[in-house]
Amino acid sequence: MANNLLKGKKGIISGALDTNSIAWKVAKRACEEGAEIVLTNAPVAMRLGAINELAKECNCEIIPADATNVEDIEKLFKRSMEIFGGKADFVLHSIGMSPNVRKNKHYTDLDYDFYHKTLDVSAMSLHKFLSVAMKLDAINEWGSVVGLSYIASQRVFPDYNDMADAKSLLESVTRSFGYHYGKAKKVRVNTISQSPTKTTAGSGVKGFDSFYAYSDMMSPLGNASAETCADYCITLFSDLTKMVTMQNLFHDGGFSFTGISMEVMEKFNG
Numbered sequence: 001m002a003n004n005l006l007k008g009k010k011g012i013i014s015g016a017l018d019t020n021s022i023a024w025k026v027a028k029r030a031c032e033e034g035a036e037i038v039l040t041n042a043p044v045a046m047r048l049g050a051i052n053e054l055a056k057e058c059n060c061e062i063i064p065a066d067a068t069n070v071e072d073i074e075k076l077f078k079r080s081m082e083i084f085g086g087k088a089d090f091v092l093h094s095i096g097m098s099p100n101v102r103k104n105k106h107y108t109d110l111d112y113d114f115y116h117k118t119l120d121v122s123a124m125s126l127h128k129f130l131s132v133a134m135k136l137d138a139i140n141e142w143g144s145v146v147g148l149s150y151i152a153s154q155r156v157f158p159d160y161n162d163m164a165d166a167k168s169l170l171e172s173v174t175r176s177f178g179y180h181y182g183k184a185k186k187v188r189v190n191t192i193s194q195s196p197t198k199t200t201a202g203s204g205v206k207g208f209d210s211f212y213a214y215s216d217m218m219s220p221l222g223n224a225s226a227e228t229c230a231d232y233c234i235t236l237f238s239d240l241t242k243m244v245t246m247q248n249l250f251h252d253g254g255f256s257f258t259g260i261s262m263e264v265m266e267k268f269n270g
């Protein structure tokens with residue numbers, strides 16, 4: 001259901017890899033709500049090609065940018081402003097990747113070059129986006145930047161590996177930069193802490209199916225889907241959440257505040 005919540009707004013959406021991507025759903029919802037968008041992803045992700053379909057559906061341009069590369073990010077914001085004929089109103093950071101997870105390195109025995117890459121791609125990239133945007137004055141007052149996090153930033157999920165550290169850093173950058181950007185330009189910065197979701201990045205985590213099922217059983221509303229996550233992103237891009245900033249907002253069907261559920265207890269009934 002569309003409510004024109006983003007009518008007249010312009011936004012940059014990163015991280016749409018395929019139809020399962022959270023960013024894919026956000027892009028489609030943003031367009032339904034009347035926004036004009038540009039898409040961006042790593043040049044290597046372009047080769048998979050699916051993003052071209054999304055660009056067609058949303059009638060928008062794709063600007064390749066490696067989120068670890070400041071020059072690429074500068075080009076991304078400059079080109080976006082040309083396309084928009086002005087500043088952006090919202091930015092989605094939907095980027096995560098861990099070579100240690102990919103290569104099955106155990107958390108107690110990380111490859112440190114990989115570890116650096118995990119933090120750079122998944123967390124420092126948000127700092128780079130924000131820093132470039134601020135220097136170029138590329139986001140309008142009351143604009144909104146949203147990143148995607150996971151509760152492993154705060155509680156231990158052993159197989160989430162070094163991505164847990166990346167999410168802790170992502171949430172910290174959100175608070176710290178959110179303060180400075182709020183003071184300087186009234187730009188808002190938040191993360192959404194999303195339920196496990198069946199996407200390329202999600203399914204790459206060891207034991208994903210078990211913790212997806214556990215999380216679903218623990219959450220009074222069940223796991224939150226990528227579609228409902230997109231809806232939540234839209235509210236944060238809209239003017240209805242103007243005073244929300246520097247927050248990590250749980251979008252998890254109640255998982256984060258549930259100690260135990262009846263369904264999980266029943267599993268232990270002898």
Ligand SMILES: NC(=O)c1ccc[n+]([C@@H]2O[C@H](COP(=O)([O-])OP(=O)(O)OC[C@H]3O[C@@H](n4cnc5c(N)ncnc54)[C@H](O)[C@@H]3O)[C@@H](O)[C@H]2O)c1
Nearest residue numbers: 015017021022042045067095096148196197199200201202
């Ligand atoms: N799937 C889940 O269970 C889940 C849960 C909570 C949070 N998240 C987060 O949501 C975000 C989106 O992930 P997703 O689940 O939609 O998976 P996804 O695999 O569809 O998206 C990850 C995206 O990151 C992009 N990316 C990787 N390296 C990049 C780089 N160097 N530069 C630019 N882009 C790069 C990929 O191309 C891809 O589009 C990530 O931050 C992820 O950690 C996912």
